[in-house]
Amino acid sequence: MADRGVALVTGAAQGIGAAIARRLAAGGALVAVNDIERRPAMDQIVAEIGGLAAPADVSRRDQVDAMIAEVERSAGPLSTLVCNAAYMTMGPFTEHPPGDWWKVVNTNLTGTFHLIQAALPGLRRSGRGRVVIVTSYWGVTGWPNATAYAASKAGLIALVKTLGRELAPEVIVNGIAPGVTATPQLEVDAADAGISLAQMHERYAAGVPLGRIGQPEEIAAGVAFLADPAIGAMTGQILHVNGGEVRCRA
Amino acid sequence: MTAETARTAETARAAGPGVALVTGAASGIGAAVARRLQAAGWRVAGYDLRPSSTDVSVTGDVTDAVALAAAAAAVTDELGPIRALVTAAGYYEMVPFDQLSLAQWDRMLAVHLGGLAATLRAVLPGMLARRDGRVVAISSELAVGGGDGDAHYAAAKGAILGLVRSLAAEVASQGVLVNSVAPGPTDTPLLEPASPWRAPDYLATLPVGRLASPAEIAETVRFVIEEGSFLVGEIVSVNSGAVI
Numbered sequence: 001m002a003d004r005g006v007a008l009v010t011g012a013a014q015g016i017g018a019a020i021a022r023r024l025a026a027g028g029a030l031v032a033v034n035d036i037e038r039r040p041a042m043d044q045i046v047a048e049i050g051g052l053a054a055p056a057d058v059s060r061r062d063q064v065d066a067m068i069a070e071v072e073r074s075a076g077p078l079s080t081l082v083c084n085a086a087y088m089t090m091g092p093f094t095e096h097p098p099g100d101w102w103k104v105v106n107t108n109l110t111g112t113f114h115l116i117q118a119a120l121p122g123l124r125r126s127g128r129g130r131v132v133i134v135t136s137y138w139g140v141t142g143w144p145n146a147t148a149y150a151a152s153k154a155g156l157i158a159l160v161k162t163l164g165r166e167l168a169p170e171v172i173v174n175g176i177a178p179g180v181t182a183t184p185q186l187e188v189d190a191a192d193a194g195i196s197l198a199q200m201h202e203r204y205a206a207g208v209p210l211g212r213i214g215q216p217e218e219i220a221a222g223v224a225f226l227a228d229p230a231i232g233a234m235t236g237q238i239l240h241v242n243g244g245e246v247r248c249r250a
Numbered sequence: 251m252t253a254e255t256a257r258t259a260e261t262a263r264a265a266g267p268g269v270a271l272v273t274g275a276a277s278g279i280g281a282a283v284a285r286r287l288q289a290a291g292w293r294v295a296g297y298d299l300r301p302s303s304t305d306v307s308v309t310g311d312v313t314d315a316v317a318l319a320a321a322a323a324a325v326t327d328e329l330g331p332i333r334a335l336v337t338a339a340g341y342y343e344m345v346p347f348d349q350l351s352l353a354q355w356d357r358m359l360a361v362h363l364g365g366l367a368a369t370l371r372a373v374l375p376g377m378l379a380r381r382d383g384r385v386v387a388i389s390s391e392l393a394v395g396g397g398d399g400d401a402h403y404a405a406a407k408g409a410i411l412g413l414v415r416s417l418a419a420e421v422a423s424q425g426v427l428v429n430s431v432a433p434g435p436t437d438t439p440l441l442e443p444a445s446p447w448r449a450p451d452y453l454a455t456l457p458v459g460r461l462a463s464p465a466e467i468a469e470t471v472r473f474v475i476e477e478g479s480f481l482v483g484e485i486v487s488v489n490s491g492a493v494i
Contacts, residue, residue, distance in 0.1 A: 161494045168457035168491055179480070209422040210482050218480035225473045233434070233462035234470070236494035237487045244422050244482025246415070 004028040005128070006075045007227070008068070010058055010115065011035060011085030013042040015183035016134065019216030020082055020223045025049035027224055029080060032071040034058070036085070058085045058111030059103075061118075068118045077122035080227045083112040083156075084134040086149075088185065090192040093147045101148045108152035112159060120171065128229040129171035133160050134219075135238065137179045141248040145192060153177075157238055164236020172235050174226045179242025180204040181214040209244035266291035267476065268333035271325055273312055273369055275302035278438030279388060280338030282464030283471045287334070290472055295325040295332075297369075298339065305329060312339045312365030315372070322372040331380060334475045335373045337366050338388045342440045344399035355402045362406035366413060374426065381425030384475045387414050388467075389432040389485065395493035407432075411485060418483030429474050429481050434489025437461040457491030 007024045011017040013035035022045070025031045032054040035042045046053045052075060056067035072078060087107035089100055116131055123129030138146055139153025160175035167173055180186075182201070190200035205212050222241045226234070270287045274280030275296025284294045284304050296302025297310055297318070306328050310317035325332060340362050345354055366387055377383025392400045393407035411430060418428040434456075435447035441461075446452055453459055470488050474481055487493060 164491060164494055165457045169459050172458075209419040210427075210480065211423045214480040221473075221477040221479075222481075225470075225477065228469070231466050231469060231488070233458055233460070233466045233490045234486075234488040235457050235491045237489075239486060240484050241478075241480050242482070243480050244418055246419075246483065 004030060005079040005126070005229070006030050006032070006071070006077065007080035007082065008032040008034060008054060008071055008078055008115075008119065009082040009084060010111075013039065013045060015185065016178065016181060016216045016219050017082075017084040018045050019220040020084060020134075021045055021051065022049055023217070023220035023224050024080065024082075024227065025051060030075050032075065034067065034085065058083075058115055059106040061114045064111075064114040064118050068115075068122070072122050077125040078119050079123065079126035079128050079130065079229070081115060081119045081123060081129075081131045082134065082223055082227070083115050083131070085111060086134070086152075088146070088149045088188065090145045090149075090188060092145060096148060104148035105152050105155075108149070109155040109159070112156060116163065116173075120167075123171045129167075130227045130229065131163070131167075131171060131173040132223050132226045133173070133175040134223070135160070135175045135177050137177050137240070137242050137245065140177060140238075140240075160238060161236045168235040169232060172232055174234060174236065175238040176219060176222050176226060177238050177240045177242065178219045179208065179214055179240070179245045181216060181219055183216060207245055208242070212243065214241060214243060266293065269293045269295065269325065269329040269331060270334035270336065270475075271295045271297060271322065271332045271369075271373060272302075272304070272336045272338060273297045273365070274337070274339035274388075275304055275307075276300040278338070278440055279433065279436060279464050279467050280336070282468035283336050283338060286465070286468035286472050287336075287475070290476065292334065293329045295321075295329060297321050312337075312369060313360045315368040318368050318372040322376070326376065331376055332373050333377070333382060334384045334386075335369065335377075336386045336388070336471055336475075337369050339365055339369075340388070340440075342403060344446075345402065346399055347401040350402055358402040358406045359409070362403075363409045363413070366410055370417070374421070377426045378421065378424050383421075383426035384478075385414075385417075385426065385428040386471050386474050387428070387430045388471075389414070389430045391432050391434040391487060391489035391493045393432060394485070394487065414485070415483040422482045427478065427482055429478060429483065430485045431467060431470050431474060432485050432487045432489065433462055433467045434487070434492040435461050436467055437463055457494075460490060462488055462490050
């Protein structure tokens with residue numbers, strides 16, 4: 001297993017995570033496919049790529065520990081960890097219930113803390129450990145009605161920068177910040193805006209210099225690059241894959 | 251064009267990802283990029299003051315717009331239309347700002363910023379006409395982080411980032427993607443053996459503890475060209491963690 005590497009991709013039953021799992025598998029990795037619970041979409045991807053099912057709620061440390069122990073027991077130490085699982089709701093800041101705020105932060109930010117801490121011994125043992133954190137364009141720019149999500153994603157950027165310094169050169173940590181990407185998440189945005197999904201695509205594309213929104217496969221290609229064991233001189237960086245949409249300083 | 255070169259050009263167009271022009275291709279990062287792209291099937295032309303080990307080698311100065319235009323035309327004739335442009339031509343020197351001569355300042359800007367602009371003027375029209383192009387300008391982590399004794403180099407490399415971001419927004423919808431790779435200190439002839447960037451004390455301050463290799467920069471450039479279909483105006487920093 002050591003030759004082709006073992007990867008764990010969280011939130012991989014759909015959208016960007018599924019594309020990442022497929023891409024890493026196509027590159028030769030044995031991929032453990034995580035999502036919050038075992039469901040047909042997860043099993044389908046596992047079967048498609050010859051991977052492992054690794055259900056767990058990343059906001060629960062006990063579940064994360066058990067999942068990583070199980071993956072490493074059957075496949076060997078993780079060489080690549082892709083932290084992609086995320087939870088998101090949209091709504092005005094003043095109306096955001098504290099319970100839901102914490103669910104966003106606990107899943108996106110603290111979930112990533114749990115994953116990296118639990119995976120670190122294996123990543124070190126693999127001798128080529130790579131962590132890729134999927135953050136967001138909105139974590140850099142902020143976005144109306146997405147305060148908790150944007151804050152959690154901004155927290156992930158600081159986590160990338162800090163762990164990029166702290167864990168190198170043994171384990172290399174980088175992040176990727178997708179711009180608006182064609183995933184099921186856009187249905188949430190469309191509902192928030194009170195428009196159709198097609199109108200939502202059009203509205204987002206209008207703000208992108210490239211004139212379209214991104215595809216999950218384009219984000220997955222960036223993740224595969226950041227997970228490449230041949231590149232060890234890039235650490236603590238955020239790769240912005242957003243079609244040129246820039247509304248921020250950092 | 252002879253029948254022989256016409257056949258060669260036709261073959262090149264039919265097979266592989268296409269033709270790349272790499273400036274500064276005779277050594278260091280440019281040479282590594284040329285090798286990497288060739289390995290990926292690209293037909294590569296090099297433009298450098300010295301001959302490059304590429305499919306086509308043109309010698310010339312990037313500050314010479316006339317020579318660049320002629321080179322772009324010759325490369326297109328011999329290999330086919332230029333689909334990818336990588337601008338790696340450049341040089342490095344450290345000079346404290348109060349000792350920096352106007353000539354040193356002017357030359358630094360002329361080679362890096364002027365050279366990029368002149369190369370783009372020679373190559374971009376063809377890319378826009380075909381609505382197909384990838385441009386990667388090599389910048390530097392010093393453009394982002396600055397450095398003691400690096401005012402003119404950082405200013406020139408920083409100006410490249412402004413140009414890249416603006417041009418990227420301008421031409422993205424026309425099929426041409428413009429991006430930059432900003433290497434940190436890299437193990438090339440640009441860094442003399444006695445360079446402070448090679449000193450163990452300095453390397454110990456880097457999170458990865460070593461210089462980047464030209465091969466790592468070259469693979470990053472290949473990724474941006476071949477797989478960066480949603481990268482526009484991006485700066486990819488492969489810098490050993492020197493600037494985070």
